[in-house]
Amino acid sequence: MNNTMSMKKMERITSIIKFLILLIFGVVLMAPFIWMVSVGFDRTANISMPFPPRLIPEEPSKFNYGIVFENGRLIKSYINSTIVTVSSVVLGVSASLLAGYAFSKGKFKGKKILFIVVLCTLMIPMEPRLIPLYTLFNKMNLLNTYYPLVLPSIISGMLIFLCKQFFDQLPDTLREAAQIDGAGEFKIFFSVYLPLAGPIAATMVILAFIWSWNDFMWPLVVLNDLELQTVPLYLASFSLENGSSLGGLTMALATVSILPIVILYLFLQRYIIQSIALSGVKGE
Amino acid sequence: MANNSVEAANTTTQSVNTNTHTESKTMKKKKRSSQWTWYIFLIPSFLGILLFMVYPIAESLRLSFFKSNGTIETFTGLANFRTVLTSGPFWNSVWNTFYIGIFQILITIPLGFIFATLINSVSKGKNFFKVLYFLPNVTSIVAAAMIFQFVLHPEMGILNYILGSLGLPTPGWFSDPATSKWGVILLAVWHWIGFVIIICLANLQAISSEMYEAAKIDGASGFQQWLFITIPNMTGTFAFLLITGWIGALQRFNEVYVVGGPNGSPARSIQTMGAFIYERGFTGFEFGIASAATYIMFIIILIFTFINLKVSKMKI
Numbered sequence: 001m002n003n004t005m006s007m008k009k010m011e012r013i014t015s016i017i018k019f020l021i022l023l024i025f026g027v028v029l030m031a032p033f034i035w036m037v038s039v040g041f042d043r044t045a046n047i048s049m050p051f052p053p054r055l056i057p058e059e060p061s062k063f064n065y066g067i068v069f070e071n072g073r074l075i076k077s078y079i080n081s082t083i084v085t086v087s088s089v090v091l092g093v094s095a096s097l098l099a100g101y102a103f104s105k106g107k108f109k110g111k112k113i114l115f116i117v118v119l120c121t122l123m124i125p126m127e128p129r130l131i132p133l134y135t136l137f138n139k140m141n142l143l144n145t146y147y148p149l150v151l152p153s154i155i156s157g158m159l160i161f162l163c164k165q166f167f168d169q170l171p172d173t174l175r176e177a178a179q180i181d182g183a184g185e186f187k188i189f190f191s192v193y194l195p196l197a198g199p200i201a202a203t204m205v206i207l208a209f210i211w212s213w214n215d216f217m218w219p220l221v222v223l224n225d226l227e228l229q230t231v232p233l234y235l236a237s238f239s240l241e242n243g244s245s246l247g248g249l250t251m252a253l254a255t256v257s258i259l260p261i262v263i264l265y266l267f268l269q270r271y272i273i274q275s276i277a278l279s280g281v282k283g284e
Numbered sequence: 285m286a287n288n289s290v291e292a293a294n295t296t297t298q299s300v301n302t303n304t305h306t307e308s309k310t311m312k313k314k315k316r317s318s319q320w321t322w323y324i325f326l327i328p329s330f331l332g333i334l335l336f337m338v339y340p341i342a343e344s345l346r347l348s349f350f351k352s353n354g355t356i357e358t359f360t361g362l363a364n365f366r367t368v369l370t371s372g373p374f375w376n377s378v379w380n381t382f383y384i385g386i387f388q389i390l391i392t393i394p395l396g397f398i399f400a401t402l403i404n405s406v407s408k409g410k411n412f413f414k415v416l417y418f419l420p421n422v423t424s425i426v427a428a429a430m431i432f433q434f435v436l437h438p439e440m441g442i443l444n445y446i447l448g449s450l451g452l453p454t455p456g457w458f459s460d461p462a463t464s465k466w467g468v469i470l471l472a473v474w475h476w477i478g479f480v481i482i483i484c485l486a487n488l489q490a491i492s493s494e495m496y497e498a499a500k501i502d503g504a505s506g507f508q509q510w511l512f513i514t515i516p517n518m519t520g521t522f523a524f525l526l527i528t529g530w531i532g533a534l535q536r537f538n539e540v541y542v543v544g545g546p547n548g549s550p551a552r553s554i555q556t557m558g559a560f561i562y563e564r565g566f567t568g569f570e571f572g573i574a575s576a577a578t579y580i581m582f583i584i585i586l587i588f589t590f591i592n593l594k595v596s597k598m599k600i
Contacts, residue, residue: 155332
């Protein structure tokens with residue numbers, strides 16, 4: 001009796017210790033964010049960063065945030081990023097749903113080889129494609145437009161793969177029933193399978209959104225026009241110009257640029273985490 | 285397509301007992317035409333593959349044998365490859381890429397795994413910790429690099445403040461070529477650990493609880509269960525993280541560009557392979573040399589992925 005009591009006690013203590021370790025490390029991970037928000041409210045940080053670091057600025061002021069909004073370039077880059085990302089997601093997810101479905105339910109010659117080709121695209125990094133794609137869009141006179149950022153999103157091996165895996169789990173009997181009713185392949189896809197694809201479509205949208213929103217190297221190559229800068233491009237150009245000076249302004253800018261994504265994440269966290277986990281588990 | 289459905293409708297309106305012969309004939313015809321329908325499903329994706337994957341990969345190979353600035357081209361054979369392979373800055377960028385990658389992976393995978401098991405074992409706040417730990421990964425690496433330039437500021441950053449108040453040495457981080465790579469490693473660990481934790485958690489939850497119950501009956505302690513059941517069951521996950529981690533690490537560009545620009549300052553100490561290619565291609569407009577460098581990088585990635593696959597297969 002006594003033994004089990006002390007065992008229980010031990011278990012309680014270890015679980016409290018575990019909880020504390022997680023809490024402390026969580027604070028460590030969050031420290032850059034917390035500090036970022038705090039320095040953003042510190043007007044004097046533009047001349048010299050507050051030292052020793054403090055959580056609450058000596059004279060809290062909205063000055064830095066005011067400048068970020070007055071300047072307008074962040075908001076402009078937000079609009080640009082939104083246009084590019086939404087178009088990329090629509091294009092990439094639609095094409096991948098069609099292809100994923102065909103690879104799952106289709107019966108046609110060369111299916112296996114074509115699917116291997118799709119899997120091979122997963123291995124191809126951006127760098128070897130950078131220069132030819134740049135000259136291609138240059139020849140089409142499309143540099144400094146949204147097209148080079150959006151069009152290549154049409155192909156995503158990962159999305160096709162995830163989509164195929166999902167349709168594989170849906171029974172073929174649905175198709176057969178619709179076929180007997182005389183429906184063609186497109187009708188079967190759009191009226192039978194697509195309505196069932198909600199969960200995987202949501203995952204695909206989330207993944208494509210994250211990729212497109214954070215895309216950096218390719219936009220950096222094709223966009224010189226400041227008017228068209230996406231959020232990461234604007235942040236990078238600001239950071240490269242100012243280095244580690246103008247701390248207050250930099251932190252305010254970082255805060256405003258991160259905040260909408262963080263809010264979106266907090267609302268959709270369950271789905272986002274599930275999508276990431278799925279891409280990892282299936283990726284194995 | 286419309287034809288098809290009319291045909292199908294006809295066959296169904298015909299009474300079944302009239303003639304089975306024509307029915308089987310139309311079925312056959314239908315099968316053949318529906319083969320073509322499937323290719324239509326694939327057109328958008330394969331148009332993309334041809335235009336944005338196959339063409340640039342082939343064109344890049346061709347370019348690597350030419351001296352080119354985008355308009356004027358002269359064939360130079362293997363000269364570009366020779367230039368790249370004997371270039372000090374290129375091998376320096378390879379070294380930087382691997383150095384940052386090795387330590388990022390060596391630190392993040394075990395640490396992430398430990399935190400994943402901790403999160404998995406607490407009874408309260410599981411979801412809270414999951415969401416919290418994944419937050420850095422949601423923020424773009426560009427914004428993160430921007431913040432870290434201040435977090436790791438040699439005189440006024442929080443990290444050196446903490447190190448200093450503990451009586452530990454305070455490195456110069458991004459301002460000193462000797463420590464700048466470690467600045468990037470810290471940033472990379474901070475940014476990637478959430479991903480590692482989420483992947484580990486998903487796979488931890490897939491291990492059957494029966495195994496743990498059997499071990500408990502045999503009197504195995506919590507730590508023993510972790511050592512002999514959890515870890516062996518996670519080798520597949522580790523392999524996956526190792527491979528995706530390396531592929532990502534070998535392509536590192538965004539954060540080093542934000543911190544050190546295209547030449548990876550200070551003193552090229554954080555210029556990665558990606559940054560080398562960007563510098564040669566888009567600040568120097570030496571397309572031939574940059575193309576040769578991308579091919580060498582591509583081959584390095586392929587070989588390394590292959591080695592990773594082999595190594596991780598041996599473990600499983």
